[in-house]
Amino acid sequence: MKVIQASDYQEMSQKAAKYVIKNVRRQPDIILGLATGSTPKGLYKQLIADHSQNGTTYEHVSSINLDEYIGLPAHDPNSYHSFMDEQLFQHINIQPHNRHLPNGETDRIEQECMHYEALIDAKGIDLQILGIGENGHIGFNEPGTSFASQTHVTTLSESTRQANARFFDSIHSVPKQAITMGIASIMKSRKILLLASGPKKANAIRRLLDGDIKESFPASILNHHPHVILLADNEALSAAI
Numbered sequence: 001m002k003v004i005q006a007s008d009y010q011e012m013s014q015k016a017a018k019y020v021i022k023n024v025r026r027q028p029d030i031i032l033g034l035a036t037g038s039t040p041k042g043l044y045k046q047l048i049a050d051h052s053q054n055g056t057t058y059e060h061v062s063s064i065n066l067d068e069y070i071g072l073p074a075h076d077p078n079s080y081h082s083f084m085d086e087q088l089f090q091h092i093n094i095q096p097h098n099r100h101l102p103n104g105e106t107d108r109i110e111q112e113c114m115h116y117e118a119l120i121d122a123k124g125i126d127l128q129i130l131g132i133g134e135n136g137h138i139g140f141n142e143p144g145t146s147f148a149s150q151t152h153v154t155t156l157s158e159s160t161r162q163a164n165a166r167f168f169d170s171i172h173s174v175p176k177q178a179i180t181m182g183i184a185s186i187m188k189s190r191k192i193l194l195l196a197s198g199p200k201k202a203n204a205i206r207r208l209l210d211g212d213i214k215e216s217f218p219a220s221i222l223n224h225h226p227h228v229i230l231l232a233d234n235e236a237l238s239a240a241i
């Protein structure tokens with residue numbers, strides 16, 4: 001794993017954007033794997049600024065998101081569909097038919113998981129953007145998830161629901177389940193850019209860089225991937241160095 005240090009969140013976001021833009025320009029029909037959450041917001045802001053100032057085009061780019069809550073309508077302000085629309089999609093020229101997120105509203109959920117995994121296989125993710133949970137989750141793959149997992153339904157841990165409660169009225173409104181790419185699905189990506197910022201992530205980054213690969217710490221599998229960049233700020237790296 002290649003580690004790149006940034007001084008703070010702003011610099012991490014700028015460096016991440018530079019890397020993503022370089023890849024998009026080099027491969028105009030790139031398939032991007034995208035994440036939600038607080039961490040990539042600065043990256044998305046930079047991509048939007050670059051799109052309007054420098055004209056980087058997303059006309060032929062496709063995106064495949066990591067996850068979506070089960071039971072929230074796509075138009076709910078807290079759905080990941082809404083998040084992606086607001087934070088990125090409506091500000092760049094990525095085509096609606098090229099944007100993919102799991103459908104958390106369907107009652108044929110098993111079929112949706114199979115369909116989503118088939119999409120990942122058919123398209124092939126060129127560059128996956130990842131955040132990391134304080135407990136080491138990637139996507140919504142909580143500790144204990146099989147490294148062989150494909151897209152599946154997962155029950156969110158109490159700590160993940162609490163971490164995400166800041167976006168909702170109360171913890172009771174946070175959905176209990178989500179559809180997520182599995183760990184094996186994520187590992188199929190050609191390249192992975194893992195972002196981490198702030199002191200709350202320091203312990204997870206220390207454990208990741210310890211190199212001990214075990215299912216009780218999902219992100220540890222990334223040590224097995226041939227092309228991962230960890231781009232983290234000083235605070236996230238503070239326990240590792």
Ligand code: F6R
Binds near residue numbers: 035037040138
């Ligand atoms: C988001 C996702 C999650 C987040 C992780 C970190 O699509 O799959 O794994 O990346 O929970 O979240 P933040 O960035 O809010 O700290």
